[in-house]
Amino acid sequence: MSIALFTLGGTIAMGGTDPGRAGVVTRLTGADLTAAVPGLDALGLPLDVRDTQAVPSAHLTYRQLLDVVDAASRAVTAGATGVVVTQGTDTLEESAFLADLVWPHVAPLVFTGAMRNPTLAGPDGPANLLAAARVAAAPAARDLGVLVAFADEIHAARWVRKTHSTSTATFASPNAGPVGQVLEGQVRVLARPERREPLPPVDLARLDTVRVALHTVTLDDDGGLLDGVAATHHGLVVAGFGVGHVPAVLVPALGALAGRIPVVLTSRTGAGAVLRHTYGAVGSETDLQRRGLLNGGLLDPYKAKVLLRLLLAAGAGRDEIAAAFVRHG
Structure with missing residues (x-):
């Protein structure tokens, strides 16, 4: 058993600058990301890291996201306990909802990212990745569909929204609130939204x-x-x-x-x-x-x-x- 980790780029993976270009652009690999997260080794399950779709989330397409969902589905079928997807936060609410509409498994599929890149003081990516991995591994998170783990809160993909352009507490579920929290390393599910049947296959x-x-x-x-x-x-x-x-x-x-x-x-x-x-x-x-x-x-x-x-x-x-x-x- 393992946790499959798919990395799609975004702020969480921005690790440096390229000469002659303004702003952070250099992409960290999944191995780089996991190496920066203390506590992952205590998860009890290994991470199967897969780098894919290395683009800012504003560039993602439906087809690319469906490809990721298909790969995640194959990982679960092959024995993965759960799946984590890291991506940029710009379109994370739409990506997670798209995945939720077609995700057929009981195993959790958990999206996360970061608002502060690793070159800044207090980057939130490592904590968010750790929380997401804990949720993906938690028996309590099974049969909840697609989730978003951010700032130690767990949100249902159906409800979550990005509500602030820069705050690390940007993700919220205005209509329902978070469905759970990660407290002292433990996943606490507070509400269990009704699962909908997946949509018919997309042509x-x-x-x-x-x-x-x-x-x-x-x-x-x-x-x-x-x-x-x-x-x-x-x-x-x-x-x-x-x-x-x-x-x-x-x-x-x-x-x-x-x-x-x-x-x-x-x-x-x-x-x-x-x-x-x-x-x-x-x-x-x-x-x-x-x-x-x-x-x-x-x-x-x-x-x-x-x-x-x-x-x-x-x-x-x-x-x-x-x-x-x-x-x-």
């Missing part, structure tokens, strides 16, 4: 061609960016005001789009749900749903986009998409 060829747009509604929005979306994209996520509202001027365009492609209504606030039947004015959540928009529930716009694209890549029809957002939202 990778279709995935490469599926395009989903995201439109964030703003004050006095004229909707000009929505022109022609249905001709270039297969789906649309709308990040509306508050509980799911938009200016009245956008309503005809959104209704017309919903007749041609799936349009999912979410909230731009970062926490809380899109309501279903509280407000009735033009541009309200009730009005928009009546015009064909799908309710995104508690999913933030970024996770809604991930879910919609994977569903479209799996060939899901409108009814299947609506049902999936009921389950996951």
Whole structure:
């Protein structure tokens, strides 16, 4: 038995500078990372380190992440107790949610990273990696799906969000709170979210061609960016005001789009749900749903986009998409 560790780059792996280039860029290997973590040798399980996808997380693609998930799945099938993935924090919330939507195993798949690179005082990468490895090895973390371990907190991929651009306490779950903590080296699970069935297999060829747009509604929005979306994209996520509202001027365009492609209504606030039947004015959540928009529930716009694209890549029809957002939202 072992813990499989997949390293994808990011701040946690930035170890130095290259001559003539500003900022940290040099990548540390998985061996370098693990060598800098005191306490890993007391884990009780060896780490099987695999360096892959050495890119900033802003460069990651769905296909690359699905490849990592496939490799992690093979590691578990071959006997790994759990899996840790290190990557940059910029897209970690989306990566973890994507993985959670397709992860079929009871074994934990744990994402982590760092906000302070190893050239700075107080880098948080070693502590986060140790915590993630402990979670991946813990019997209590089994059947929780994909998790994020950061700052000794354990978050469900479905809920976690990056909430600050620089703070080491950036990851939080505004709607639910952390599902556990790592205390004195022990994994304490405080809540067990319901597991959803994995999505149907994704057609990778279709995935490469599926395009989903995201439109964030703003004050006095004229909707000009929505022109022609249905001709270039297969789906649309709308990040509306508050509980799911938009200016009245956008309503005809959104209704017309919903007749041609799936349009999912979410909230731009970062926490809380899109309501279903509280407000009735033009541009309200009730009005928009009546015009064909799908309710995104508690999913933030970024996770809604991930879910919609994977569903479209799996060939899901409108009814299947609506049902999936009921389950996951």
